Amino acid sequence: MTRFRRSALIASPTSPAQAAVADLRSRYEWADLPDADSLVVLGGDGFMLQTLHAMLERRRILPAFGMNLGTVGFLMNEWRLPGLDDRIERARPFRVSPxxxxxxxxxxxxxxxxxxxxxxxxxxxxxxxxxxxxxxxxxxxxxxxxxxxxxxxxxxxxxxxxxxxxxxxxxxxxxxxxxxxxxxxxxxxxxxxxxxxxxxxxxxxxxxxxxxxxxxxxxxxxxxxxxxxxxxxIRDLTIMFDPEHALDDRITMEQFIA
CATH class of the missing domain: 2.60.200.30 (Probable inorganic polyphosphate/atp-NAD kinase; domain 2)
Known part of the structure; x- marks a missing residue:
């Protein structure tokens, strides 16, 4: 069983996200949120925004790595169970200024x-x-x-x-x-x-x-x-993405969608 470097797991209340939580907890060990220095977020764009806003309100801002179990998933990475520890280690951080x-x-x-x-x-x-x-x-x-x-x-x-x-x-x-x-x-x-x-x-x-x-x-x-x-x-946020599927690439490619 792999233990992340003090990563906490949070998820939307939807059935797909909750099923993914069970899978991830059976394979990896997780830190409690007060002890975490990063977050893995399961859900869609709306839940990611909700999570980022909660960090702004609590004034405790952690890097967030999202996996899409919602609809669009523009702010999320692809959902995959294996190799998550390596993905987080290789993830590319992006600063988001609110x-x-x-x-x-x-x-x-x-x-x-x-x-x-x-x-x-x-x-x-x-x-x-x-x-x-x-x-x-x-x-x-x-x-x-x-x-x-x-x-x-x-x-x-x-x-x-x-x-x-x-x-x-x-x-x-x-x-x-x-x-x-x-x-x-x-x-x-x-x-x-x-x-x-x-x-x-x-x-x-x-x-x-x-x-x-x-x-x-x-x-x-x-x-x-x-x-x-x-x-x-003063309250910059950090979202982490797989190097091959980063947010800046998504934004660039949106300009070519008819």
């Missing part, structure tokens, strides 16, 4: 939330949103009329950002994407690619008449008046 969203509501409440994929602003009613867009305290767009807007990290650029016709960003590009969602005016604006050090501020115009919510990955704050977004390098 966004930090500071959202202020119409009532003056302040919410600070991390986002690994994206921060999105979305209209709450049938009324279009009107937003003032600032980059590094400079007004770059006095009025954007749209369904919403999002800021995506390279790791999240192939998710909601891609569905909104945003650009795919290489993982090590040190860039972020600013992408409008169904823009009405200016109609031809398709967004911007910004350096990761950029600070983005979004002010909701006519916030009472045209309410807008802000979402950091899956966590929503409703009726916002202003949202500030920046990369949070």
């Amino acid at each position: 966004l930090l969203m500071t959202a202020t509501t119409i009532d003056g409440e302040r919410h600070v939330l991390p986002a690994i994929n994206e921060v999105s602003l979305l209209r709450e009613t049938r009324q279009t949103a009107k937003l003032l867009v600032e980059v590094n305290d400079r007004v770059v767009m006095p009025e954007l009329v749209c369904d919403g807007i999002l800021v995506a990290t390279p790791a999240g650029s192939t998710a909601y950002n891609l569905s909104a016709n945003g650009p795919i960003l290489p993982l090590e590009s040190k860039l972020i994407a600013l992408t409008p969602i169904s823009p009405f005016r200016p109609r031809r604006w398709r967004g911007a690619i910004l350096p990761e050090k950029a600070r983005i501020s979004l002010t909701v115009l006519e916030a009472d008449k045209r309410p807008v919510s802000a979402v950091a990955d899956q966590r929503e704050v409703r009726d916002v008046s202003r949202v500030e977004i920046a990369i949070d390098h």
